[in-house]
Amino acid sequence: MVPCGVVRALMLQGTGSDVGKSLLAAGLCRAWTRQGLRVRPFKPQNMSNNAAVTADGGEIGRAQALQALACGIPPSSDMNPVLLKPQTDVGAQVIVQGRSIGNAQAGAFQTLKPQLLPRALESFRRLAAEADLVVIEGAGSAAEVNLREGDIANMGFALAASVPVVLVGDIDRGGVIASLIGTWVVLTEAERALVRGTIINKFRGDPNLFADGLRIISEHLGRPSFGVVPWFEGAARLPAEDAVALEKPQPADDGAGVIRIGVPRLARIANFDDLDPLIAEPGVSVRFIQPGEALPGDLDVVLLPGSKATLADLAFFRAQGWEIDLQAHVRRGGFVVGLCGGYQMLGRLIADPGGIEGPPGEAAGLSLLDVTTVLEGEKVLRLAEGTACIGGEAVQGYEMHIGRTTGAGLSRPLLRLRDGDGTTQPEGAVSTDGRVMGSYLHGLFQADVFRHGFLDRIRRRPENGIAFGASVEATLDALADHLEVHLELNALLAAAAPVRA
Structure with missing residues (x-):
């Protein structure tokens, strides 16, 4: 349990897109909310045309609105301070703290990112002020070192906010050992120091058969596994974050x-x-x-x-x-x-x-x-x-x-x-x-x-x-039950670090 008056934060970063970060964050939000914690979801930078409107007339990524529902609270613009809404293959509308500031080509956005980090940190600290725990979701892959300059989506934010990181790998797509170890290899020493452990997601079959895989990953990273999460069938009953879901059979x-x-x-x-x-x-x-x-x-x-x-x-x-x-x-x-x-x-x-x-x-x-x-x-x-x-x-x-x-x-x-x-x-x-x-x-x-x-x-x-709303609520509860069985929630909570004011 989080000590009274202490605000903690934990960030999930993936080895790639669609590894299940959004779903894991929603399930953890519901599980820890059921334990009596005031939990808030946060994603510093998102890219999605699936958006939701907040009560103050702003817009955020749909995934953060679902995570807010998992916490039993209305969504706010601070939960996703930077939202990119693609309009062309190389350009997007830029939403900052719920409001559009215009359109930017991909190259121009790279130069804009350092100016957005203070806004992201501002939103993060406002959320932390009303929470016991902030569950943070990264975007895309933590291994995108070519985009590290001015990064606010993954390790750039984690370093600026001094928050610990859990790396999430998707075993269903194959190559999860290489993806986790490869991500670790391209991280800097300062970034590695933030990593507390790993989660293997979307496992099908007997998790005991992956025991050697967990051992190999832990030996290379020097970090523990917080668990292997079996495939969650109910995921299809929850809103998907991006259009990659529409390409599946x-x-x-x-x-x-x-x-x-x-x-x-x-x-x-x-x-x-x-x-x-x-x-x-x-x-x-x-x-x-x-x-x-x-x-x-x-x-x-x-x-x-x-x-x-x-x-x-x-x-x-x-x-x-x-x-x-x-x-x-x-x-x-x-x-x-x-x-x-x-x-x-x-x-x-x-x-x-x-x-x-x-x-x-x-x-x-x-x-x-x-x-x-x-x-x-x-x-x-x-x-x-x-x-x-x-x-x-x-x-x-x-x-x-x-x-x-x-x-x-x-x-x-x-x-x-x-x-x-x-x-x-x-x-x-x-x-x-x-x-x-x-x-x-x-x-x-x-x-x-x-x-x-x-x-x-x-x-x-x-x-x-x-009854669709009741179905979503029941699915969030089932997801939280699923994670409580297969993840070491107490160890994850212990890994969450106090937020620096």
Whole structure:
């Protein structure tokens, strides 16, 4: 147990991306919160187009919002002070303490990083002031020594904040011994001094068979193992942090009576966790359609997700031949849903005169809704709640978008959202036949009654669905149980160092 008045911190750094740092951090946050500690999650620098809105109108990575939920607290901008949202292969929007400070090319960001370290440390210390323990997540790989200059994501931050580090390796992808020892080899002596031990993640089979592997790693590093974590099947029920999760094989959907939802895998797809509640529903198959594939002819719903570069993704959509497939889907009487950037694409025109998301320009939309969008003005970042216009179901979520949408189609709104003074305003649009709809509200399908009503209208009969929020909470508890069995939590807590004021 952490002594009264002492604030400790521990940082998880990976040997690569997608080794499970975010999931481990969420599970540790829940496990230690259940022990009565005031735990706060923190990630100094994140790169993701999966973002969440905080109560103060800022935005952070979705993984930190999930970790805040694991701690039983609302997310704050300090939990992820630097967020990069890729818009091109070499450029990204830079979010600092919840607010955009503009766009930067990769080379320019390298020179910007040293200026951002004080902001990251400021946020870290504010969180520490209200906590017993701060669980910190690194980004990418601790072995990226080519990016060490001005680093704020991994060892650069750990050195500046004097926090201990646990190295996480993914055994499922193979080569975990080499990845951990190789990471150790490229660390400096000062960085090695911060490393307290290792965690092996995503193990399948009998962990006893890896005993020699643990011995070899510990001999080379001179550091202990805090445990071998078996594969956690429930991970699929929690929001994924980045789009690499969309590239994994998906199960077949051959069941009779299954609602089939197809989601075009846009190049700059954003906030795809909007789909998680639908993915979790029994009797629903959500398939991400990869570039080069046609939209299947047996889909019940085509759902256009959010995008970080709407005009570019609209061109990408057309280049795959998906516009022709979508027109055929509509002629067959299929449903179409557009969320945020996907909503903008469903309109008659999208214009970006100031080049906010890329080169200035405009393009005809898919013309399934009678609306027009101009990308201009301040970015809208707010939590919102209201009701659906068709069934009257309660909804809640958040808006996160650039652009103002106008047009006759707004006379048939999808939702009515409440303002701070209690009045309501129309939001979104629905086609005259009710089969095409769009909205800026992220998290729309997390509302159980709304989601169930939407699905029942497609299948034309009511069925019992899941309670998605309760499912996420239960999965976080199961994850914490899993880590309590397979990790030495007391040893990890003892390895956490007091935070330097």
